Amino acid sequence: MLGTLINKELRSIILSPKFTGTFLVCSILILLSVYTGIREYRILKARYDANDLLVSQELQQATSWAHLSTRVYREPEPLQIFASGLDYDIGRWTAIASDSGVKMKHSAYADDPIFAVFRFLDFSFITRFILTLFAILFTYNAVSGEREDGMLKLVFANSVSRAKCIIGKFVGSWLGLVVPITIPILLGILLLSVYGITLSSAEWLRLLLLLLYSLALFTFFIGLGIMISSLCRRSSVSFLISLVAWVMLVMIIPRIGVMAAGHIVEVPRVTDIESRLSSYAQSKWDEFNKASSKRWENYDEESDDNTGDESAEVAVLDEEALWKIIEREDSLSTEVEKDISRYEMKLQEDLRQRKIRQERLAYSLARISPVAAYQFGAMSLAGTGAEIKTRYENAAADFRNRFNDHVEMQKRETGDLGRMVVSVAIDDEGNKSTSSVGGRETGELDLDGLPKFTPPRPILAEAVAPTVIDFGLLVLFSLIVFAGATAAFMRYDMR
Amino acid sequence: MNIVYRTDAPALEAVNLTKRYDDDVLALDHVSFAIEPGQIYALLGGNGAGKTTAINLFLNFIEPTDGEARINGIVTHREPLKAKAHVAYVSENVMLYANFTAMQNLDFFARLGGQTSYTRSDYHDMLYRVGLAEEFHNKKLREFSKGMRQKCGIAIAMLKNAPAILLDEPTSGLDPKAGRDFIELLKSLKDENRAILMSTHDIFRAKEVADVVAIMNHGRLIMQKRASELAHQDLESLYMQYIGGHNNGEPSEGGTDAENAD
Numbered sequence: 001m002l003g004t005l006i007n008k009e010l011r012s013i014i015l016s017p018k019f020t021g022t023f024l025v026c027s028i029l030i031l032l033s034v035y036t037g038i039r040e041y042r043i044l045k046a047r048y049d050a051n052d053l054l055v056s057q058e059l060q061q062a063t064s065w066a067h068l069s070t071r072v073y074r075e076p077e078p079l080q081i082f083a084s085g086l087d088y089d090i091g092r093w094t095a096i097a098s099d100s101g102v103k104m105k106h107s108a109y110a111d112d113p114i115f116a117v118f119r120f121l122d123f124s125f126i127t128r129f130i131l132t133l134f135a136i137l138f139t140y141n142a143v144s145g146e147r148e149d150g151m152l153k154l155v156f157a158n159s160v161s162r163a164k165c166i167i168g169k170f171v172g173s174w175l176g177l178v179v180p181i182t183i184p185i186l187l188g189i190l191l192l193s194v195y196g197i198t199l200s201s202a203e204w205l206r207l208l209l210l211l212l213y214s215l216a217l218f219t220f221f222i223g224l225g226i227m228i229s230s231l232c233r234r235s236s237v238s239f240l241i242s243l244v245a246w247v248m249l250v251m252i253i254p255r256i257g258v259m260a261a262g263h264i265v266e267v268p269r270v271t272d273i274e275s276r277l278s279s280y281a282q283s284k285w286d287e288f289n290k291a292s293s294k295r296w297e298n299y300d301e302e303s304d305d306n307t308g309d310e311s312a313e314v315a316v317l318d319e320e321a322l323w324k325i326i327e328r329e330d331s332l333s334t335e336v337e338k339d340i341s342r343y344e345m346k347l348q349e350d351l352r353q354r355k356i357r358q359e360r361l362a363y364s365l366a367r368i369s370p371v372a373a374y375q376f377g378a379m380s381l382a383g384t385g386a387e388i389k390t391r392y393e394n395a396a397a398d399f400r401n402r403f404n405d406h407v408e409m410q411k412r413e414t415g416d417l418g419r420m421v422v423s424v425a426i427d428d429e430g431n432k433s434t435s436s437v438g439g440r441e442t443g444e445l446d447l448d449g450l451p452k453f454t455p456p457r458p459i460l461a462e463a464v465a466p467t468v469i470d471f472g473l474l475v476l477f478s479l480i481v482f483a484g485a486t487a488a489f490m491r492y493d494m495r
Numbered sequence: 496m497n498i499v500y501r502t503d504a505p506a507l508e509a510v511n512l513t514k515r516y517d518d519d520v521l522a523l524d525h526v527s528f529a530i531e532p533g534q535i536y537a538l539l540g541g542n543g544a545g546k547t548t549a550i551n552l553f554l555n556f557i558e559p560t561d562g563e564a565r566i567n568g569i570v571t572h573r574e575p576l577k578a579k580a581h582v583a584y585v586s587e588n589v590m591l592y593a594n595f596t597a598m599q600n601l602d603f604f605a606r607l608g609g610q611t612s613y614t615r616s617d618y619h620d621m622l623y624r625v626g627l628a629e630e631f632h633n634k635k636l637r638e639f640s641k642g643m644r645q646k647c648g649i650a651i652a653m654l655k656n657a658p659a660i661l662l663d664e665p666t667s668g669l670d671p672k673a674g675r676d677f678i679e680l681l682k683s684l685k686d687e688n689r690a691i692l693m694s695t696h697d698i699f700r701a702k703e704v705a706d707v708v709a710i711m712n713h714g715r716l717i718m719q720k721r722a723s724e725l726a727h728q729d730l731e732s733l734y735m736q737y738i739g740g741h742n743n744g745e746p747s748e749g750g751t752d753a754e755n756a757d
Contacts, residue, residue, distance in 0.1 A: 011595070012595070149590035150586045151591070153554070153584070154586060156556065158607045159576040159577070493556075
């Protein structure tokens with residue numbers, strides 16, 4: 001009985017005229033997205049390899065350890081073919097030098113803003129926007145449409161339980177939509193081999209999980225369509241509600257989550273931070289200057305009291321006292337600088353913590369939508385989420401320290417200090433002699449011990465762990481809509 | 496599956512069947528009748544008279560407020576799945592699955608009705624029997640006229656091989672030829688000893704084919720007469736007389752004619 005119902009649902013989807021058109025469009029889009037992703041990845045990889053080579057050549061051509069610097073480029077992730085995430089938004093390289101911090105800059109979208117307007121079409125985008133709509137379009141009338149056609153009455157004139165019927169609808173719709181969609185997905189994966197994209201076993205597993213997440217999101221929308229259909233009497237109404245629900249879940253809720261988080265956790269702007277720091281520094285320096293003036297006045301007074309005593313001993317004492325005061329003032333001034341620096345660090349830490357809180361809240365609120373949960377999960381699995389920036393900056397900062405330590409060591413060992421100290425000595429007879437230290441070397445540098453940057457590839461556990469919650473949410477949401485659909489259908493008035 | 500008849504109970508029976516909806520509308524008011532195997536029972540009445548409500552109660556699409564609907568002695572709201580195994584149904588507007596062919600529709604509903612032994616040849620035979628030309632057997636239902644869909648619906652009902660058949664306005668919208676064919680088909684079903692409950696607006700066809708004709712108004716059964724009693728009566732005049740005289744479903748003195756029938 002259940003098999004008959006599943007078979008009917010499956011066939012009524014596959015045999016419907018809208019299926020052919022929609023399936024073709026989805027298949028073309030999926031294949032096109034994978035092809036575009038492969039093409040982009042290959043371009044980025046070629047660019048990365050060329051830049052990497054250029055950096056090596058520049059280092060080999062360097063003739064001085066002084067001011068030796070390099071650059072670190074972000075290696076493109078092969079899974080960005082399927083979920084580009086923030087890959088195009090995050091800078092592609094950072095300078096590694098002793099006099100500058102690590103900051104990823106020159107993102108693809110910063111260099112070519114037009115691509116930011118019309119963002120790259122990838123598989124995760126198609127899943128979020130096209131496949132979810134596809135699921136809704138095929139399920140919005142699963143129950144209400146059959147009621148309007150009188151088919152529910154005809155079916156339930158037989159010994160069919162409602163539970164079996166709704167399970168049949170769910171399983172049949174799932175098979176009817178998911179199985180055909182896996183064909184272009186598998187063909188897309190085949191394109192990887194055709195274009196020579198090699199994936200490690202961990203990357204294959206991450207890709208498999210990404211596809212599983214996509215199916216979970218698709219399943220949720222199939223369930224949602226059936227649930228809404230089970231709550232409505234007319235298919236026109238269920239279509240409208242389904243469309244509104246789709247817009248809310250795909251477009252609105254993820255953005256509202258981020259906006260709400262922005263209001264709930266206020267993060268001061270950079271100008272506010274600078275203004276507060278400036279005010280604080282000003283007040284501290286004013287306070288210091290005032291106290292310092294007072295101290296100098298006291299010294300002058302003490303000095304005036306001793307003006308009658310012209311002996312050399314008193315003059316020495318004055319000079320010693322003056323140096324002591326200068327040293328104390330210098331020490332107090334350093335304390336003020338440290339205090340201001342501490343305050344700045346406190347402000348920066350507060351800003352960082354607030355940003356973290358805001359980001360976490362934004363993610364949590366956005367996750368009310370399964371689409372956002374899917375997006376976060378897909379980005380994490382593809383290694384193109386927000387953590388990519390931190391991961392690279394941390395690795396680059398670590399590399400910078402090792403690189404600079406090595407350069408400093410080489411500078412000390414070779415005496416290549418990057419500056420020339422010329423000493424002029426005059427002996428008792430008045431003869432002058434000069435010597436110099438730190439002169440420019442002209443030979444090639446010995447780069448054997450120079451640290452090399454290793455791109456921080458996410459290990460499998462790191463990539464998968466953050467997505468467990470998102471996958472759990474997708475499963476939970478799917479169970480909720482299925483339970484909702486079942487509850488609604490059990491009470492559905494099929495007249 | 497062979498048709499299973501119980502000899503100790505009518506094939507279809509309504510016992511004080513009452514339905515009051517949540518909005519307090521009394522759709523069916525203590526209606527009682529019994530239909531024996533080989534009997535065609537026609538329910539006449541205007542829109543909202545309660546004919547479809549009675550059929551919905553037999554199919555357990557709604558639960559009765561009071562009374563019982565029984566199929567082969569099984570109370571439908573107590574054992575709906577068991578009861579529905581003994582009844583076939585043809586609705587007013589048979590849409591069927593438009594993307595399926597006639598054969599595919601028959602196959603699906605036959606399996607749903609528990610009939611898994613039918614072959615393609617059986618489906619062809621059944622479609623021939625209801626008068627559907629062979630060229631349409633493998634065509635999708637979306638290309639069918641209403642009459643052709645109705646024939647498919649009847650074929651589906653017949654495939655179930657159930658002892659009782661419920662027909663809700665089966666001739667509505669059919670052309671005269673299709674209507675005529677349908678009447679012939681009903682007669683053949685009656686000859687197979689099936690009990691048929693038919694709700695209809697078609698007074699003339701009801702008189703032609705029914706063994707018992709009943710008139711409903713405002714949820715009440717106000718007249719119930721055997722065909723033999725109507726042989727020399729103008730059913731249309733009678734219908735108008737009953738509908739006019741019992742506009743509010745008020746019983747005449749000494750009870751309704753329905754109570755006096757049989």
